[in-house]
Amino acid sequence: MSDTERDDKMILGALLSPTSAHIAGWRHDGALTNVDVTFPELVKVVKSAEQAKLDFVFIADELSMPAGEAETLSRDPLVYRFEPLTLVAALAVASKNIGLVVTQSTTYNEPYHIARKLASIDQLSGGRLGWNLVTSYVPEEAKNFSRSEHLASVDRYERAEEFLQVAQGLWDSWDDDAFDGGDETGRYFDPRKMHRLDHEGTHFSVRGPLNVRRPVQGAPVQVQAGSSEAGRELAAKYAEITFTAQNSLDAALAFTNDIKTRAARHGRSASSVRVIAGVQPIIGATMEEAQAKYREMQSLIHPEVGLTRLSQLLDYDVTQLPLDAPLPDDLPETENYKSRRALIIETGRRENLTLRELYQKVVSSYGHRVVIGTPQSVADELADWFIAGAVDGYILSPAYLPDGLHDFIRTVVPELRSRGLLRAEYEGATFRENLGLARPERGAYATS
Structure with missing residues (x-):
């Protein structure tokens, strides 16, 4: 394979959920599950990803158990999930460099709560937080929040956009140096550097200001997964990373070009939004061994x-x-x-x-691309899409943890790095810096 034609590096993240990548992964010998995993074991996975210089770990979430009768659900590992903010707050102090992307819904939360919690964790982590904004698409979630069904899709996305605008405004409640006053003034902060939001909109009325100082990153890195028309528009306007499920090069190229074209229509540069595709790697010393591993996993469903x-x-x-x-x-x-x-x-x-x-x-992979092969052939397939401009990187969804991720880190990461496609060291101190994203100035998100 020839050297990359791109001068940037491939973005790599990893799904941090022992039982949400392959539906039967928890049945594999030696696999961790959400029930039996301990926090030190999760920390080991995160530190392994950090040592490999991956960009981030990602915590998915849904606000309900899957639908189904108890007998069926007894075979489904997704009846149990860690609450993501709790987990990411703990991981923030157990890691040093890696980005931490956490899922939070705009349908069953309030923007003040989310803005405050995310700003706090961004401070505690030294600026390593990302927010995966979701609009809650699982029908069962509505029943846990006093509704028989979700709002219509168009209404969920309208609420999500206003929710995000409010959160961004709340993160701008303070100038960066508002709390730099000294004892001589007798003031805890400079009152000229406090900014009330006073938002009055269709879905929210929020006075502000936020009672947390401005995030280290200015705002958490904005992440979104959604390929519907409304999802693409929201991503084009606001997302800095957008996740997608694509299974062919042509489809991935079309999606990425569409997102970046839409972003340009909204006055953004193509590089301001990064497109990341989900991938489940199955790796063997030979192709035959890798295919046998895949057949074994499929037989467990x-x-x-x-x-x-x-x-x-x-x-x-x-x-x-x-x-x-x-x-x-x-x-x-x-x-x-x-x-x-x-x-x-x-x-x-x-x-x-x-x-x-x-x-x-x-x-087995929630619709994401499954790549089966040797370290070299898996690296080939990932590199081909990246070099073609179909993706800016990948989120790895190993069939099971920890070995599924460790195998990739041990065998494929060195292969990609030898081709100049992955970083050797973290470039910055924050998640945003390591992605090459600018820190927003206060007021950059103002909509009126």
């Missing part, structure tokens, strides 16, 4: 769990349909999982998959 999870992602019950039949032709439209659902349906029909084949393909 229980059909009942596979069909139930596929039903959830389709927002359509397929549990009573024949396993060896294809997807029905007349799937109804839905307000949930729109972009991921479209990807699953397109994949099933393009590859003429049975329901059994489709759930094995989809729920």
Whole structure:
């Protein structure tokens, strides 16, 4: 393979959830699960990623158990998740350089709460926090917050945009040097450097100011995952990293070009938003060994769990349909999982998959690309998309932890680094600096 044609480095993050990458990963010998993992074991994973100079670890979240009867749920590991802010606050003091991306919903939170908590953790971590903004797409979440169903998708995204604008305004409550006064003045802060928000909008009325000083980074790195029309627009306006699930080079190129074109329409530079694709690496000393590992993982998926999870992602019950039949032709439209659902349906029909084949393909990696091979061939595949400009990097979703990530770090990271695609050391002190993103000046987010 020739040297990279890009002068930047590949961004790499890692999903930090023992049981949310491969649905049956927890059944693998030696795998950690959310239930039995200890905090020191999670710290070891994070420090391993940090020693490899990865950009960040990512904590996913949903505000409910998956849908299903108790018997089915008893086979599904996602009934148990750590609350992400609790976990990331602990990890902030157990790590030094790596970015920490935490998921928080704009549908079932208030902007003052989120702005305050994220500003606090950004301070405590020395400026290493990222916020993965989600609008809560899992139908079961609504029932935990006094609603029978979610707001419509358009309303969730409208609320999300105003929510983010309020949070950004709250982070600008203070000048950076507002608290630099001394004992001689008798003042704790300079009153000229405090700024009330006084926001009155469609969804929120927030006076401010925030009772936490301005984040070290000016604002946490803004992250978003969503490929629907509304999701793309929100990402183009505000995201600094956007996650996507893509399974072909052409589709990834089209998505990245679309996001960066939209960003330019909103007055942003193409480099201000980075597109990161999900990938599940399965690595062996030989291709045969890697394929055998993958077959072993797939054999651990229980059909009942596979069909139930596929039903959830389709927002359509397929549990009573024949396993060896294809997807029905007349799937109804839905307000949930729109972009991921479209990807699953397109994949099933393009590859003429049975329901059994489709759930094995989809729920093992949640629709993300699976790359199977030797360290060299996996590096080849990741490099090809990066060099072509289809992605700016990847979020790694190992089939199980810790070995799935350790194998990648031990074998593929040196291969990518030898090609000049990965950093050798962290360049800066903050997550934003290591991504090459500018620190926003106070007032940069003003909308009026």
